[in-house]
Amino acid sequence: MDVELQINNTPNPKARFVSWVPSPCRIRVTNPLGAPAPIVNLKITGVSAAGGGAVVFRGGATGAFASSVTLPVPTNGTSVPFFVAGKFGQPSTNNGDVTIQARNGTTLVGSVPVMVRIRKNANTLTTGERNRFVAAFAQLNNQGLGRFADFRNMHVSVSLPQAHGAPGFLPWHRAYLLDLERELQAIDPSVALPYWRFDQPAPNIFTPDFFGASNALGTVQFAATNPLQFWKTDGVQGVNRRPLFNTATAPPGLRTEAQTIAIGTQFPAFRTMEGNPHGFAHTSFGGSIQDPATAPKDPLFFLLHCNVDRLWAKWQRQNGRFNPAVAASYDSNPNNRPGHNLPDTMWPWNGVTGGTRPPTAPGGAMAASPCVGAPGPQPRVQDCLDYQGAIGAPARMGFDYDDAKFI
């Protein structure tokens, strides 16, 4: 007897990635030969490689998760649904380091490798995770000729009002990071965007092997084995970044995570974090990252913003602010500019140019994911709040943070 296990409800091997959020899955008998009865009880478990991720299961859309689930599966080929999620606190370090197995009694009848793909603290990545990430990022940049040029061109002077200084700041950047992350995953699916937790020392980020070490002038130097040595933006080689703090410590003056989450329980108060810690994290450096129009020239920008998004995610969790229909989840105001209202589509993914929008829309639609459907090719502001699908499962965006639980 053989069975097929479909992760994220698709046979596509590229969809074999899960996070803390339950992924809908299916199991069906593809070869009934040797089946003892028209319906067999199959036990589904996860087997973790040493140091690898771990998964948990449940049979329905609600209920407790367990290390295994036993399902009655017809031998006539009918699919039976179940759910799998990463076990919180045990993310993967390599692609396929967890195997989901189905057994009939003690007989293995089917298995698939999966990855618990989670956004992690960049300071604590393994060497392998770090190397894969910088390799994918360097390829995306490809000397300024690659797809990264679109991401650079999305965040320039003319487009800043789409993304900054208004309520859409956090949703826009959530979409921006996700789009970039999906492009990185198209190069190497094992990569997740890491975050720079700027309220803690992160010395491992500012090394020649990772995001580079700055000399006194602020020119970032990379190891000979680091492909980011070929980084180029706007036709200019390299990265200019001069830390105004000792990189063995956290930058001074920034609100801590606890202080940021405590800014207020309503979104209009919370979004003032655009100044501190967000703005202060940027201005903790001289160089490209210091100024809004040039900040994405430095790849560190994306780790900084990943932490900003993580802070929002944790604030959302603490205060239950995933539902766009709840007023406190957003700053709805009749004076908001287009692109900053909940039902508005966001530039550039909507392709709208001219008028209140920039004259061009680089990059096209949001990159699709083989794992999830949200937020869709032309995300609206309201599509970027319920990133875990806490209010509606189809809204899950397919990413999670190592320290932000689901429910």
Next chain:
Amino acid sequence: MAKRKTAKRAGKAGSAVRKSARAALSVATSARRTVKQRVAAMAEAPLAVVESDKDLQAMLGVLRNRDEPIKVRLAALQSLGAAAFSVIAFESCRGDYLATLRQVADDPDPELRQRVLGILMREKDGFAQKKLLDGLKNPAKALVPPAKALQLLSYDVHAEAYAAARAILAKPPNDDARREALRLLAADATAAPLFEKLLRDKKELREIRQIAASALHALNPEKLQQRAREIILDKSDYDDIKATSLMALATFGDDEALGKDKALLNSVSRFGAGKAPAKYKQGARRFLRKFGR
């Protein structure tokens, strides 16, 4: 002074935060407070700056005032920079902000000059650009060292900047200036032969050859692939530049062609098994694994 509306429209939810920001700004701009208190308060001030002309002007006043402690002025600059991320609210005061930056671009404090010129150059400010070019031509007028001037000019490269970089390259005052001149010229399409020559020169510093490899890849990718291959095959070349060359091939090379290049694969195999530092050897092994070896 630009006229603008105060953006007090977030209702009660944000009022406590805003009140706290205004209180912080009051401390930050008060000469009666200690430097430490003022610097700490600057971190909470960006919100007040973007929402009130009066508060913005107070902050710009601190930045302009040469009698203020330099630590406070630098903190004011950082706070204004953080406020500038609130682009929509900051839009109408950008003019005053940039005008103040131009006023302090020749401040006696070198750190403040450097930071201000950096911000202006990232705004592609013609005033700052002229000051930097003038300083390169006439060191007596220089506001920052030549290496810093070249680095800042790279935010808005054009023919005049290339000419200044070539002049520095012909007679570099120090290694930093030479390196930054080369980085700037890496955007100049006519500089490919220069970088090819530097990459092949084994007497050059590793960092210069690394810059040359990166520049050549941008200006003439096929040539870089060719030269990188030669360096890996050359038993007498240095391990670090071999590692850079290998990284160029691994990341940007044509995998199909590389996989068939037995001479290259054998050289990489020798490199991976030789006396090179461990992380270079790991890179070699990763490269070989890609081609099933």
